[in-house]
Structure formats: structure tokens, C-alpha cells
Amino acid sequence: MMKVAYYPGCSLHSTAREYDISFQLVCRKLGIELQEIPHWVCCGSSPAHVTSHLLSIALPCKNLILAEEMGLDTVVAPCAACFNRLKIAKQEVAEDSKLKKEVEEVLGKPSAGKIEVKHPLQVIIEDVGLKKVEEMARRKLQGLRVASYYGCLLVRPPSVINFDDPEDPQSMDNLVSALGGEALPWAFKTECCGASFSLSETDIVFELSGEILNEALEAGAECILVACPLCQSNLDLRQKGIEKRRGKKFNLPILYFTELLGLALGMSMRQLGLSRHIVNPSKLLERKLAVT
């Protein structure tokens, strides 16, 4: 059994509980043991890196040290923003000795250097492998038309992230195809949803997320698949507001890839926490996949 440190981040304990629930269930099924990092703290997200460079590196480093103290060699972070900040902090400290010294002074400990940071998508594609996932699937996705939306921080900057393609990523599409869904080609896979502007500059989110929803619908999508709680929240929670502004109905469920994977592995919507979505996915999933 593969054992990894788990860094849920703030969102998975609040707005994205269903991502947390579905990821944990999927891991159990696939033979991955998640151990939540005790006393983890916020990664600082965007507010840290636009305020203080040192703070934006020290906060993720604190969590990396905690993870390394667990004696594990991999930490998995499902939030694309946390994942991005942990990866950047690890790389910058490795490459900049002055910064490393400052971080160690702030934390009062030697910085962690060995632990590997991964996103759940990476663990499933690279460590478990699509072949095994396909073999374990008990339910086919029945040609469900899925627009996979990767957003910004899961694939950028490529020099640090080193996973998938920064302009035309394929990993979620490959997962959808392997499970019997239809992975739609579309042009907005990595366009920005407005990210952390959800509360401060909501008009920008309405505009950018509106374009994403529109493109997905035009491409023929029945739902959008995401791997980040900020993307999910902007596309799901703000969808009604966007519909009102654009005078157009979308009614597009925004699913985490772990939820769709969980359904394919035989879990129920209830188990996976799908009732927590604002745009209700149950009608679509009942009709297409005959799930309850």
C-alpha cells in the first residue's frame, strides 16, 4: 500500500468538503493511504505572494517540514493553489541559498528538501496508472460529454510544476476516456476563472468564468470536470449570477475529477458528497450513468 502525507488546505475543510470526501474514498479504493499532516497551516495562497516573498515561501516550507517529520516521501495537495505554492517554495529554496537561510531563520529549523509534492491527478495517472483504474472501474461513464478544465495553477509555471502541458493539458481527458466518457476538445482548458477575485473583484469572475461556461456549453459539454476548489467554486457558486448577467441558462454541473472517478469505481452520489454542489448534478448522473 502506498502511503502519502495529505495536505488538504483550507478549502477542502470548508467550501470544497466534497473534494476532500471523494478524494479520500477514491484513495481508499485504490490502495493509497492518506495521512493528514498534523497541525498543518495555510499555504498563504495569493495574499502571501503579493505581500511578502519571504512569507510566501516560509508558510509552505513550514508544512513541508511537518510532512517530512512524518517520515513520508510524498505529500499530496488537492487544491491547485496549495499544490502550486508548495512546489514553488520547494524549488526556490533548493535553488537560492540566501532565501534558504532566511526561511530557516524564520522557521528555526532546517528546511525540507527531499519530500516530493504531488497533485492527486498526478498520483492517479503516474503512480496508480490509467490501466489499473480502468480495470477497477465497475461503471462506465456511458459517453458522458465532459469538458475538462485545468485552470492556471495546476499546470503553470511548467518549469516548476513539470506535469502535463501548460497550454493543452491531457491528463483529465485521458482519465475521462479511460472511464468511458467523451473527453471534449475545447479551447478554454487553461483560461483563468478569476481565481481569488471571487470576493474582491467579483465582476472579473463573472466575466472570465462566464466565458469558460459558455465555451464548454458550445463545445457540447454536459458537465465540467475540475481539479481545483477555487475553479469549482467560481464556476459552480457563481453560475447563477453569471446566468443572470448573460441572460443565458448553462445549468452545467461542475464536478471534481475525484467524484467522477468515485462514481466509476462504484460509489454512490450520496457517499461522494455530490449533494453539496450548487448546480445539482443528480439528474444528469441518474439519466446518463443510472447512479443514485
Add this chain to the structure above:
Amino acid sequence: MKCSIASDKFRRKFAEQIEEICGERISLCYQCGKCSAGCPVTYAMDYLPSQITRFAQLGLTDKAMKSSTIWICASCQTCSVRCPRGIDLAKIMDALRILAKRKGIVPKEQIAPLFDGIFLGSIEKYGRLNELSLITKLNMASGRPFKDVSLLPIMLKKGKIKLKPQKSNPGKEVRYLMRKVEKLESK
């Protein structure tokens, strides 16, 4: 547009400050405009991202730091991926925001920096983000007390937001960490 270009020495100093913070060299930019072409939020900016780089090259510090552009940048990094000169422009935007905050020249009408301060205040207190207090405090600070209030019932019902803040056990550790960062940076 009429403006005076700064002296050579001053220009270099500004470029050095930016490089000191983010490690990026603005002198590499040859103004091709690819960053501006791919930026998803130029429609809401007063200057294009490539113009901000040009201001920085010319030592027009005020023009760069007082623009709405640096606060409207969503840190999506599309520019950084596409720059033919390998400049990470998203990092330069960070550096300009950091400098503007240090100098206290953040435009009052910008809400993003208010959000940053309240967010960091929350993790300073709890070690983790407390969404409900973030929304409430931001609404008050930005003079929009009822913004998103209509979303609260459904967020509570769907378990997307909690009345009780989540805490990391040794919450005080983050406060201590932040003090140390401040101390080191003021040196």
C-alpha cells in the same frame, strides 16, 4: 502621453529593487506585447502588462505602482508561460505590489489589497482561513456590507461555510512566523 524619463541611476535602482524581490530582470523585455495579447484581464486594466514593464524599465515608478493593472492581475501566469524572453511577468507584478504596499501607495479604490490584508489576518489568528469572517470583514472594509449575503443561506445549507472557524492547533506559530518575517524584511 507626456512623461519624464528617470535618470540612469534611478532607473537602475528601481530595476534592482524588482530583481531583489523576485529575481526577474526587466531589462530583458523587448516589448513584443505577447504578455498583453494573452492576458485575460486587460479589459479591466488602465495600462497593458507590457506597458507596466516599459514603465519599470524607464524608472517611472509611480506610473507602474499606481496603475490599476498590478491589482487587476489575477496571477494566472499565462504571460509567464508565453514570454519569448523567459521573463516571469507574474512575479514582476508581485514585486510591484509588494513595493507599493511597502511604500504605502496602494490606491484606496482597490479591493484586492484589502482582501490580502484580511486573509493574512485570518491565518495569523487561526493558522488557517476563516471564510465567514473574511467575507464579513471584507464587505465592511470595502463599503459593500450586503455583498453576497444572498449566497450565505445556501452556502451554510450545503456545508460550504462554517460558523465556527477552523483552527490549526498551534495557531500562535503562524503569528510568530509572521513577526519574524517582518523583522527580517525590515533589516
